[in-house]
Amino acid sequence: MAMEDFKAAIYEGRVTDAASNVIGKPLQYFSEVPLNIAVVGEPGSGKSSFVNAMLGLRAGDPGAAETGIQTTTVDVKAFPHPHLLNVIFWDLPGKGAASFGEDVFAKINLNRFDFFIIVGAQRFRTIHADLVNEIQGMSKKFYFVRSNTDLDLEASKRQRPSDYNEERILLRIKDDCHEGLRREGATNPQVFLVSSYETKRFDFPLLWERLKNDLLGLRRKAFLLNLPSISLPVLNNKKTAMKKQILIRAFWLWIFAAIPIPGLSYFPARKVHSWCYHNFGLGDLSLRDLAQLVGKTAATLKAVMKPLSFISVFLWGFAELVRAVVIIGDYTYFQHFPLYGYLLSGGISLLSTYVMLNKFVSNATDNTQRVLTEALMCEAKKSI
């Protein structure tokens, strides 16, 4: 329902209403928003085993992800959680893993996922740092899961049985992860040490608790981050509708073609330009309200808007000049009323004005999307 309200408000140029329609909603409102969780990490780090553990399955169970000692996962596969509504775990191939000589991970568009769980089996490495940077670059969140904790402890026990202290070893592993993550600029990184075969031990229960606590916030963030993709088709529909109205306005502006002064139609064209902007909700007052709603200044929102391209302004100016030359040339040559000059000039003017007004609408459409994205991204970044 609110999605329909959001779309209607966008279409009607009420950008602040559109944004407040989602920003002001309580967290519970987002309880059914799909959350796509990508499980990423180096090859063989235990991603598929972790997905199974999250689903309450064991390797080999029906519906479980395939696991193995060799490179196993070569495709992206979805695993909807059986009890968490619309929570989908995505088992991904390992970063850097090659399948038939192809880097399969590099081809995956990570932006389609809402949240990430990085699974690392060894100490914090460049591969993890790269993933952290990529995820943070998309303004998305992640947990860092260190798998194989059972094996780490076993190895330590075997190496130095007399000195063995489980708590100290776990702390050291966790510190290493925290340090690596902080180096990459992660604030308040969430690190969990787990064994996918012993889901009652180590941080596995803590991880579940954390995820359940964060779930609504993550769903809200996913919803906000996906809004620009919802507003785009609405704005494109509006653009098509506006372009139909533009012909009538071009016709009015055409009247100015009768006056052979280059640039005179600039003033009415400017009026149409601001009509377009107001229609899309990009007027000063509208932007001020939107900026206030998302805690930004109107100037920051305006800064993301793009002006009309230089080439279109230049072509329009050039057409203006040509039509003036045509009238004056006709008048000087025939020494009487320049009928043909007016007709030709009118034709040039109608065409150039029509093209220019179309550019106004396209420019306003693009800028509305830019402003909305900036406003909603800012709110999405703030959340969780």
Ligand SMILES: Nc1nc2c(ncn2[C@@H]2O[C@H](COP(=O)(O)OP(=O)(O)OP(=O)(O)O)[C@@H](O)[C@H]2O)c(=O)[nH]1
């Ligand atoms: N002991 C122990 N073994 C694990 C754990 N997690 C994974 N393994 C084992 O590690 C190996 C690799 O596990 P997978 O889950 O297939 O790893 P993956 O990251 O999905 O591998 P790719 O898909 O090939 O990148 C398997 O033999 C698992 O049984 C863990 O927490 N503890």
Ligand SMILES: [Mg+2]
């Ligand atoms: Mg796998």
